[in-house]
Amino acid sequence: MHRFANPTRFMRLSAALLPWTAGAALALIAAGLYLGLFGSPADYQQGESVRIMYVHVPSAWMAMFCYTFMAGASAVGLIWKHPLADLAAKATAPVGACFTLLALITGSLWGKPMWGTWWEWDARMTSVLVLFFLYLGYIALINAFDDPTRGLKAAAILALVGFANVPIIKFSVDWWNTLHQPASVFKAGGPSIDPSMLAPLLLMGVGFTVYFLWVLMLRLRTEIVAAKVRALRLRQVRSGAPATPSGATPLGAKG
Template sequence: MHRFANPARFLKIANAVLPWAAGLSAVCFVAGLYLGLVASPPDYQQGDTVRIMYIHVPAAWMSMFTYSTMAVAAAAALVWKHPLAEVYAKAAAPLGAGFTALCLLTGSLWGAPMWGTWWVWDARLTSVLVLFFLYLGYMALVDAFDDPARGNKAGNILLLVGAVNVPIIKFSVEWWNTLHQPASVFRLGGPTIAASMLWPLLLMAVAFQSYFFAVVILRIRAGLAARRVQTLRLGQAG
């Protein structure tokens, strides 16, 4: 059936990529964690707590990356009715939410020793928190319909609305933050970062990225299989 022609081609490529992505992820995780947690020097100011960065920063990158790809996929699904795009957005959402949660959690853990508090209404933290809510809203919306096609479509529209809003929210939160400047704000990312810290950070970023690809491929495969099962069950050999 032509509806599955495209996904079939995708599955072929995906199955070839999957072991590589998974392998790369595993290698980079081991290397990155070793370099980050053992081999790299502690920060002269923050001591060992700086090592949280090796999880926190890649998670933050991935949370943004995932949302933007989902928004692009949503546009593709709405405009070109590409069946794979919807499956992708749906598959990536929990991952994005997970990265965002991880970012918030590690940020909070990092904040406790550094700022003396678990939470600061810092512009970055706040926008990440809002991003987390956008993920949750998308997932709840997609699941809320008896007809999955309807849920996907509503979700796609929401993703696009969200994509327009993310910059506005980011801007507004920064504006708001400068109005109510908190007493002590620690800002990450001085002008330079030592190579001994940059390498593990980049390795971890690659690890997160390839982990994302591996899991997203698995989830897309599962999503396509679920569609297939439903079609077969309704008496339609594919």
């Protein structure tokens, strides 16, 4: 496992994968948008407003997927002290927060005409709002420490504690009476969505997942490069060389 999670290997692998994930994400999302907006029928009850589902549901899936990934990476970082795992968790948080925010807002835009309300404090909506705050808390906690390793460790513990919320989100609609409807796709007995509507939904879902991989690789590369910059600066200070502002070249340096 260490063999694959070593930063140098990751840099090489992600450089090769980046153009493919970028192309696949753009193609899948474009196809999903086309089918969702033009190539699928209106719903027998919701009419055209059903199309909001094609951005709302994949965003909500990704909100939970990103958190699960972040908690898993945090656990690996805590237990096996793997530097790449910690950085992967850190790189995931803003992506997950964006998806959660999108799920909340698009859900609100659907809820107003269909349910008759922008927001209600039912178990599903409240637990997703808590998820959003967990992401924000995680990001804030990392930045609250001067020492990056200590910040990552504290945030990893928060990510693991907050993971209790993920099954609550998933099963809230089954455990309690909620305004929100139960699951339509991942449920016993198969999806209760017409195939013509399931196709754009799944395309968008897979597209969002590949988009996540794309942005994750970009952000993880950024974290690794930033760590190298920090290490180089530290070495510079230790070796007594004058501190160099970025972009400037000190006298006597060999090109």
